[in-house]
Structures are given as structure tokens and as C-alpha cells.
Amino acid sequence: MKRDRMSGNEAVAFAMKQIDPDVMGAFPITPSTEIPQYYSKYIADGEVHTEFVAVESEHSAMSTCIGASAAGARAITATSSAGLAYMWELLYVAASSRLPITMAVVNRALTGPININNDHSDSMGCRDAGWIQIYAENNQEVYDNYIQAMPIAEHCRLPIMICQDGFITSHAVENIELLEDDQVRAFVGDYEPDHYLLKKGEPLAVGPYGISAYYMEIKKAQAEAMKDSRRRIYEVADAFAELSGRRYGMIEEYMMDDAEFAIVLIGSSAGTAKAAARQLRDAGVKAGVVKIRVFRPFPWEELQAALSGVKAVAVMDKSEGFSGWGGPLFAETRAAMYDVSEAHRPLMMSFVYGLGGRDVTISTFDEIYGDLARTAEAGKVENIYRHVGVRGDEEGIQG
Amino acid sequence: MRESMMNINEQSKWYELTPGAEIYEPATSREVKTGEWRVLTPVFHNDQCKQCLLCVPFCPDVSIPVEDGVRLETDLDHCKGCGICAKVCSFGAITMEEV
Amino acid sequence: MGNTVEIRWHGRGGQGAKTACLLLADAAFSSGKQVQGFPEYGPERMGAPITAYNRICDGGAGNSVHSNIYNPDFVIVVDETLLRSVDVTSGLSEEGAIIVNSRKSPAEVREQLHGYKGKVCTVDAGTISRETLGRNIPNTPMLAAAVKVSKVIDKDRFLEDMEGSLRHKFASKPQVVEGNMRALRMSMTQLKVG
Numbered sequence: 082m083k084r085d086r087m088s089g090n091e092a093v094a095f096a097m098k099q100i101d102p103d104v105m106g107a108f109p110i111t112p113s114t115e116i117p118q119y120y121s122k123y124i125a126d127g128e129v130h131t132e133f134v135a136v137e138s139e140h141s142a143m144s145t146c147i148g149a150s151a152a153g154a155r156a157i158t159a160t161s162s163a164g165l166a167y168m169w170e171l172l173y174v175a176a177s178s179r180l181p182i183t184m185a186v187v188n189r190a191l192t193g194p195i196n197i198n199n200d201h202s203d204s205m206g207c208r209d210a211g212w213i214q215i216y217a218e219n220n221q222e223v224y225d226n227y228i229q230a231m232p233i234a235e236h237c238r239l240p241i242m243i244c245q246d247g248f249i250t251s252h253a254v255e256n257i258e259l260l261e262d263d264q265v266r267a268f269v270g271d272y273e274p275d276h277y278l279l280k281k282g283e284p285l286a287v288g289p290y291g292i293s294a295y296y297m298e299i300k301k302a303q304a305e306a307m308k309d310s311r312r313r314i315y316e317v318a319d320a321f322a323e324l325s326g327r328r329y330g331m332i333e334e335y336m337m338d339d340a341e342f343a344i345v346l347i348g349s350s351a352g353t354a355k356a357a358a359r360q361l362r363d364a365g366v367k368a369g370v371v372k373i374r375v376f377r378p379f380p381w382e383e384l385q386a387a388l389s390g391v392k393a394v395a396v397m398d399k400s401e402g403f404s405g406w407g408g409p410l411f412a413e414t415r416a417a418m419y420d421v422s423e424a425h426r427p428l429m430m431s432f433v434y435g436l437g438g439r440d441v442t443i444s445t446f447d448e449i450y451g452d453l454a455r456t457a458e459a460g461k462v463e464n465i466y467r468h469v470g471v472r473g474d475e476e477g478i479q480g
Numbered sequence: 481m482r483e484s485m486m487n488i489n490e491q492s493k494w495y496e497l498t499p500g501a502e503i504y505e506p507a508t509s510r511e512v513k514t515g516e517w518r519v520l521t522p523v524f525h526n527d528q529c530k531q532c533l534l535c536v537p538f539c540p541d542v543s544i545p546v547e548d549g550v551r552l553e554t555d556l557d558h559c560k561g562c563g564i565c566a567k568v569c570s571f572g573a574i575t576m577e578e579v
Numbered sequence: 580m581g582n583t584v585e586i587r588w589h590g591r592g593g594q595g596a597k598t599a600c601l602l603l604a605d606a607a608f609s610s611g612k613q614v615q616g617f618p619e620y621g622p623e624r625m626g627a628p629i630t631a632y633n634r635i636c637d638g639g640a641g642n643s644v645h646s647n648i649y650n651p652d653f654v655i656v657v658d659e660t661l662l663r664s665v666d667v668t669s670g671l672s673e674e675g676a677i678i679v680n681s682r683k684s685p686a687e688v689r690e691q692l693h694g695y696k697g698k699v700c701t702v703d704a705g706t707i708s709r710e711t712l713g714r715n716i717p718n719t720p721m722l723a724a725a726v727k728v729s730k731v732i733d734k735d736r737f738l739e740d741m742e743g744s745l746r747h748k749f750a751s752k753p754q755v756v757e758g759n760m761r762a763l764r765m766s767m768t769q770l771k772v773g
Contacts, residue, residue: 086604086605086608086614112620177500177501178500178501178502179499179500179502180500197620197621197622198620218643218645219643219645238499238500246645248617248618248619248620249617249645250645252617252618252620253615253616253617253645254601254604254605254614254615254616254617255614255615255641256608256613256614256641276502276504283504284504284505284506285502285503285504286502286503286508287500287502288500288501289501289503291501294490295490295497295501297494298492298493298494298497299494299497299500299501301494302494302495302497302499305494305495306499349645350645350646351643352643352644352645353643353644353645353646355643356642356643356644438620440646440647441646442646442647442649443644443646
């Protein structure tokens, strides 16, 4: 174990170096550019043996990964925002072909208007593509998640996204504890797929046409693999805890044991929410935070357990789903709570926040906890779908 | 799980399919008898044939086998009856007929 | 949390304010602190105002907050022309200090600070860097001033660490190490506090 300090992007590149995968296909896009940049240097310096394929687009980057993975290679890439959007059709090809590609996603807003800063619209947009999605609060977590990625993905034969917040963690230098190279190599192991195109003496065809008579069975198999991946995520987390002392689950519960008011959210802002909850606890308010680590598969059982009995819950989305009724995390979290008995079912509200890099501070969370307390007091939700940190809030809305 | 494609059919359950719909054998298209689609059948008249072999590369279904430089009878398991072979034959050695 | 020191850097794209911010994080890390160093990004252009931030605290869990800093303990202004256009003392603690790269005295600079009552420090980082490094690279002297004023790191330990990392980085150019070390020391001596 080595104490160091580095940015989130460097932490991912460093984890990649320790793993030394076979193929990287990548195209630069802010704020993930530094990842292939650092990695190219490792290659130039002879520190890794990876075949780096410099492509002309993200569409080709993902195609490279698909080809390499089908051929039997451990394949990786990194991207953000429009780059991820440009990979869209191939994401589904990777997932349905059951190719365990590992992609570092540095979350950035999707264009319209153009913006380089953080939100989750890119990876939330492709949440239904059949990829496992794991999110990080800080640099330590993105490093740890990356090291757990391949043991999860390769076992389940599902591709995986390891997400972190653009600039907020990708470009922030923080303390980090790194594992030794040999520890990482032993933990991640060699990639030995049963079937691959370059396997001598075993002909293989990948990606056949799936007529209606087969398509749905193939999707069902993907869906079952996604459900099963939950068990593997815990297995790998257990092994990782043994190795590093750092324990992960599907979600992280912070001060939730006796919480009356909870905030559910994803990513770097969870750290800020925790600081707000700590301060409120000192003032006697029973505040808690639930951080989603794994969004796909969706941790509905864990959320039921964590939120059951809480008086009021704010589910915070860093992406606008334009459902007219709140973001995707809200919709799925609220759906998960439907089965909880009425006596234990919390009042739930959707807060969209942090779009395009809009900053979120402790005082933002203070206001939300205040809202939750008022909602619990009133015994009903006044306004189910709100945007926080926006000028004018809801006052411009006319009845 | 290494499942032969021959054991997979439209009655197979989702868990009986291969992961990612992978196919673990070569040339599985041989098993698909496209000859069943045929309406007109190419009839080969060996006596007219000069063994120029022009019909062979023109056949879109690779259904004209060649052995030792000599074409053999059309592979009717796979011939779809498109008639291209009859069209390109300059010697009337192939005619399309209802059989 | 309680012992976290928060610092805000103001500079212009290309002047190295972000680099200085990351160097401060590096130096604080070397003396065993929990650190954050992060820039605020926009459409980057040379000369456009930029902001960068540090959170530094003693060991332990560190600070989990991931937002910009609105109530800093210290503000460092790498380019004094920013005083005209940016409200650099916004939210700055009166218990803290502002350090401005300027030839002027603290009293003169204070006049431009909209009534800020805390400590005002100046250091002529431009001249120092020209004398020691041959170019206007104000971030090295500003880093030294930040360490001296904020006391987030022990001054001598900082100089030792910097010398070590510079020797490592510029192994083949000992004159660069020498110049940078002189810049750091001169800045600490010439810093004016008012």
C-alpha cells in the first residue's frame, strides 16, 4: 500500500497501468482526454504492453474494443459526453455480444447548449444499453472501482462503465492509497475467455443476426446476467475489502441508522451531502445520505432496506430525464419503494441539480434537508419535481 | 458451455442459447437448406457443356461444385433457382425447368 | 473538517495559477496533510480569468466536500490586473489574508479591495521570477508566499520538499533547481504584510 496524491484521471490511468490490458482504443474528449494521454506515456515509456489503437472517433474506439474483445483481448477505452453518445449503437453491440469491455467514463454534460462541465446526462442516457455502471465519489473510489471492474465484468460477461465526475474529481488532486502492482495483477488476474476469435482450432462467429425467434431470448439472457451481476459485485467487493481494507457495496449508507430525512444521490456531491448531514447531526437533525455506487444493476433491494421508515427522502438527479416528473434515479428509487408497506414508505421528492457543472454546496443540501423536514411535518409532498440551484426556482411557473 | 448450433432451434429456451449468440462451428450455413426456396430448377445438360466453368463464379450460392476442373451436378440442397447460371451459359447447357 | 484551510487562487489562463495550486497540494501532501487541489474549468483561453482551489487539513478522513470555495481563509492573486474586474475578496475571511502579486505596498493594494479588513500582503513575484528564472513565471514565488502566509505547511519543510522534487524533475538542469529555490526564498523574504 502506497500513499500518494493524484487526480481522478491519473488514478484511472494508473489503475490501467497496473492491470496492463491488451488493447486500448481511444479518442480524446474533455474531460477524459488525460486518461489516454497518461496511458500513451506509459506505453511510450515501455511500462505496459498494451496495443494502443489511435482511432478517428469514439464510434471507432468502441468498435476497436468490440473487435479486440471478441478476438480474445482484454479491451479498454475512456470517454465523456458527446464521445459516449457517439458510441451509442456500439454500446448495445458490446453488451448483446456479451463482451466484457471496461470503459472509464468521465461524466460530462451532453451538448445543447455546448458545455464541458460535469453532470450525468451522458451515462444516464445510455443506462439502458446493458452495461454495468459503477460511480465514484472521489479519486480513491474511482481507482478502487476500476480495479474491481474486470473481475466483475469478465465473470458476468457484461461490459462495465467506471464513472467519475468530470473536473470535480477527474481534475482534482486528492490523497489516495494505491495498491502495489503485484497485488493488483493478482487481484485482477489473467483474462481467459472460453471462446474467442483467435483461439486456434476453434472456429467462432460473433454477432449473428438475431431474428425475432431468437432476439428476445438473447435479451432475456442479458437481463438475467445483469441481475446475477449483483452477487458478483458483492463477491468482488468482499475480496477487495480483504486486500485493501476498503469495503464497497451497491450503495453506501451514511448516518442512515436512525435517519428521518435522507438524500439519495450519485457521485462527488455525495461527499458534500455527507458534510451537510454531519453538521445537521450536530444540530440534532436526524439527517442521512444514501450514495448510489452501482446504478446498473439497480440496487432496489438495498434502497428498500435503507429508506424504509425514513420520513422524507430527496432523490437527486444530476441529469434531466425530461420525463416531466423528475430524473431517472428518482423514478427508479421511488418505484423501488412502492412495495414497502405504507407505514414505512417515505414521502419522496425529485430534485434535479448540478446540470452542466452548476456547483452544489453544503448550503444547497441544508436547504433540501430543510425542505424534507417541512414536508414530513406537513405529511405530504407539495411539489414533487424541482430543480435546485437554478435562478428563479419554481416561481416563474404560472398556474 | 459449448453448445452446438445444431441443438439450438426456435423452440430453445433463453438459457439454452449460447452467450452473446456466439456460434462455435464453421460453415453452419451448409445446414440451412436454401434449396427449399426454389421454384425453377437448373437442369444440367452435360452433353452441351464445354466445361468453360463460367457458371461457377456467377452462382451466388456457391452451388456448382467443381472437381478436378470439371463441374458436377448442381447442389440442389442450396441452389435457390435464381437462374443466373442458365443466363450466363453460352452453350445452352443449363435450362430452368419446373421439376 | 473543522481544521480545514481553504484557499482560492485567481489568475489568468497560462500564468500557472492552476499549477501553483496543484504544487501547493503536492507540498502539503508531502508534509502529511489531506489535500484537495482543483481548478474551475470553463472554455479555456490564454488570458481569461481562472480560479483554482485548495482544501488542506490534517490527517484523518480528510474533507469530503466537493464544491468550489466561497468563503476562503486565504486568497492568492497571481495577476493584479484582475483586481479591476474580479471581486477577489468575495467571501474571504477577515481572519485570513489576501496575497497579491504586485510591486505596490499592501496599503496601496488595500484601496482596490472594496473595504476588505483582513490582512493584505504583496510580493513582486514578476520581478523575482525575472531575476531568478529569467522569465515572468510568477507562480513559483506566489506559491512560497502562500505557504508563508497561510502556514498550512512548515516553511522549512516546504523548502526541503520543493528542492527534492525539483532535483528529481530537473536532474539534468541543476541551474533550474537553483533558480526556483532562489525564487521561493526571495519571495518569503520580500513579502510585505500590511
